[in-house]
Amino acid sequence: MSARTSTAPASPRPSRLKRLTWPQLAGVVLLCLVGAAFLYPLLWLLDASFRAPVEIFQWPPVLVKDFPASLHTYTLDSFRAAFLHWNAGWALLMSVVVTLAGILLTLLVCSLCAYAFAFLEFPGRGPLFFLVLATMMLPMTTMIVPYYKVIRGLHLSNNLMGLVVPYAVSAFGVFMLRQYYIRIPRSLFECARVEGANHLRIWWSIVLPLSRPGAGRPGHRPVPPDLERLPVSDRSSCAASRCSRCRSGSR
Amino acid sequence: MIPVTMGAAREETRPAARGVTRAARRRRDALSGYAMIAPFMALLVVFNLYVFWSGFRMSLTDGQGINAGEFVGLQNYRDLLWANPFLSADFWRAVRTTFLYMFGCLATQVPVAFVLAYVLNTIPLVRTRAVLRAAFFLPVLINTVVTALLFRMFFNKDQGVLNHLLAAVGLPHDINWLMNSDWAIPLLVAVSFWQWTGFHMVYFLAQLQTIDPSLYEAARMEGVPPLRVLRSITLPLMRPAVTFVMVTSAIGCLQMFDLVFMLFPNATYGPGGVAKTLVAFIYDQGFSQQFLTGLASAIGWLTFLAIAGVSALQLRVLGLGRHGET
Numbered sequence: 001m002s003a004r005t006s007t008a009p010a011s012p013r014p015s016r017l018k019r020l021t022w023p024q025l026a027g028v029v030l031l032c033l034v035g036a037a038f039l040y041p042l043l044w045l046l047d048a049s050f051r052a053p054v055e056i057f058q059w060p061p062v063l064v065k066d067f068p069a070s071l072h073t074y075t076l077d078s079f080r081a082a083f084l085h086w087n088a089g090w091a092l093l094m095s096v097v098v099t100l101a102g103i104l105l106t107l108l109v110c111s112l113c114a115y116a117f118a119f120l121e122f123p124g125r126g127p128l129f130f131l132v133l134a135t136m137m138l139p140m141t142t143m144i145v146p147y148y149k150v151i152r153g154l155h156l157s158n159n160l161m162g163l164v165v166p167y168a169v170s171a172f173g174v175f176m177l178r179q180y181y182i183r184i185p186r187s188l189f190e191c192a193r194v195e196g197a198n199h200l201r202i203w204w205s206i207v208l209p210l211s212r213p214g215a216g217r218p219g220h221r222p223v224p225p226d227l228e229r230l231p232v233s234d235r236s237s238c239a240a241s242r243c244s245r246c247r248s249g250s251r
Numbered sequence: 252m253i254p255v256t257m258g259a260a261r262e263e264t265r266p267a268a269r270g271v272t273r274a275a276r277r278r279r280d281a282l283s284g285y286a287m288i289a290p291f292m293a294l295l296v297v298f299n300l301y302v303f304w305s306g307f308r309m310s311l312t313d314g315q316g317i318n319a320g321e322f323v324g325l326q327n328y329r330d331l332l333w334a335n336p337f338l339s340a341d342f343w344r345a346v347r348t349t350f351l352y353m354f355g356c357l358a359t360q361v362p363v364a365f366v367l368a369y370v371l372n373t374i375p376l377v378r379t380r381a382v383l384r385a386a387f388f389l390p391v392l393i394n395t396v397v398t399a400l401l402f403r404m405f406f407n408k409d410q411g412v413l414n415h416l417l418a419a420v421g422l423p424h425d426i427n428w429l430m431n432s433d434w435a436i437p438l439l440v441a442v443s444f445w446q447w448t449g450f451h452m453v454y455f456l457a458q459l460q461t462i463d464p465s466l467y468e469a470a471r472m473e474g475v476p477p478l479r480v481l482r483s484i485t486l487p488l489m490r491p492a493v494t495f496v497m498v499t500s501a502i503g504c505l506q507m508f509d510l511v512f513m514l515f516p517n518a519t520y521g522p523g524g525v526a527k528t529l530v531a532f533i534y535d536q537g538f539s540q541q542f543l544t545g546l547a548s549a550i551g552w553l554t555f556l557a558i559a560g561v562s563a564l565q566l567r568v569l570g571l572g573r574h575g576e577t
Contacts, residue, residue, distance in 0.1 A: 034387075042390070060415075116288045122281035128288065139502065144538075146303075
């Protein structure tokens with residue numbers, strides 16, 4: 001209920017509330033009520049996780065019936081049971097491992113693909129990109145039977161990789177990253193090209209660092225980072241104007 | 252300043268690069284292009300396209316478990332749609348359940364999410380708005396399995412919080428929610444409402460905030476009544492967002508499985524299986540009863556066709572968003 005009380009119209013900030021018109025005030029009250037209803041099941045769950053089973057289903061709720069005293073009956077028994085008896089720790093670890101591995105693989109594979117679709121010309125690029133987009137429409141849940149057979153056939157069943165590898169196929173990821181990449185100013189790596197860096201190198205050293213979430217707020221043009229710090233090529237950084245082409249251009 | 256000089260450099264180098272090296276460079280670009288999309292494409296072929304193709308081939312067999320089975324043509328489809336009375340009764344009931352659930356979800360979530368976003372957008376208090384938005388969004392972050400278990404306790408007849416709440420306000424409170432076939436689908440709709448409305452609301456809110464305030468300013472100076480502003484400015488500009496939310500949530504609803512699997516005890520899909528959705532039907536036929544993989548794949552393909560049909564219809568009726576990426 002803490003969220004509700006902090007936003008309730010009666011909270012100690014009358015000066016700001018005074019600026020609201022009546023319809024706006026009615027809106028705030030309405031939203032607070034609906035919001036409290038939305039939060040109630042979660043708060044109940046949170047409360048129940050600290051209680052002994054006998055207390056959970058009592059009515060009126062123990063927390064309400066004798067408010068300050070009921071806080072003393074909180075216990076960590078459920079958590080203890082979860083970790084000691086039901087191995088929740090191991091499950092959490094597995095979730096983290098699978099998620100991290102999945103993110104890493106997705107980022108590498110999808111980003112590489114998105115780079116090619118964003119910057120490289122090759123025959124069949126349009127149809128292939130359309131194919132990738134079209135697979136976004138395929139509901140994989142309806143194909144659980146053949147999916148299971150494929151996973152089994154690749155010896156990925158009963159194996160953590162079976163949870164990681166299939167999730168790297170994210171057409172949405174490719175689409176999103178490509179939309180982001182095409183907005184990166186090409187001048188950022190034109191110089192690296194001239195210096196002889198290949199596409200893999202540009203992708204790894206320039207584009208991939210730029211796709212960090214900090215730079216990638218959706219809807220914003222990526223801010224060109226300080227060029228001097230970009231590891232553009234092995235020999236030198238381009239903006240230090242040691243690169244012959246840039247020097248000739250600025251002359 | 253730096254980009255300007257680099258642009259100049261590029262202009263200057265172009266003529267020199269043209270000619271001899273251009274064809275070679277283009278070929279090299281094409282080769283690196285293919286090499287760079289290769290890992291993703293390989294995974295896409297194996298885990299998406301091949302799965303769909305092999306699902307189609309499997310749906311033409313009477314395969315069981317890991318046995319490939321015999322080729323039976325369209326027999327599975329015929330059985331499901333009309334030929335086998337037991338199967339087709341089950342199948343059409345699953346279709347009905349799934350579509351009722353989808354309509355229920357769309358009819359409750361989308362309008363309420365829109366109203367909430369609209370009201371929230373009129374509130375000028377920034378911090379209040381952030382807190383409320385978080386409150387509505389929080390259920391999205393909870394795993395569906397946890398949500399289902401939470402509501403299974405909530406709807407419990409004797410100990411559930413819902414019946415206690417009803418008793419507290421003097422309403423009839425002896426309904427056995429989870430064991431009443433009339434309530435099975437409304438319960439699923441209600442839980443999904445709790446889970447997803449905030450998600451749609453945040454999307455609507457983001458779109459509302461992209462509307463140019465000068466439009467509203469102009470309407471205010473002209474003295475346009477608020478309802479007219481809503482109808483002529485807000486709604487047309489919100490159309491791409493509405494289309495997106497409708498299409499994606501319809502697709503999600505037609506694939507619903509985890510909620511119905513976990514909400515009712517012992518994977519019964521409601522009393523007598525009234526709430527068995529299409530994907531639950533696939534799971535039942537393919538994994539838990541007789542391992543009829545051929546039949547299950549046929550249901551999968553029919554579900555896929557239903558999803559494709561519904562999406563196409565929605566896009567036709569609502570129109571594709573003209574703002575591109577919505």
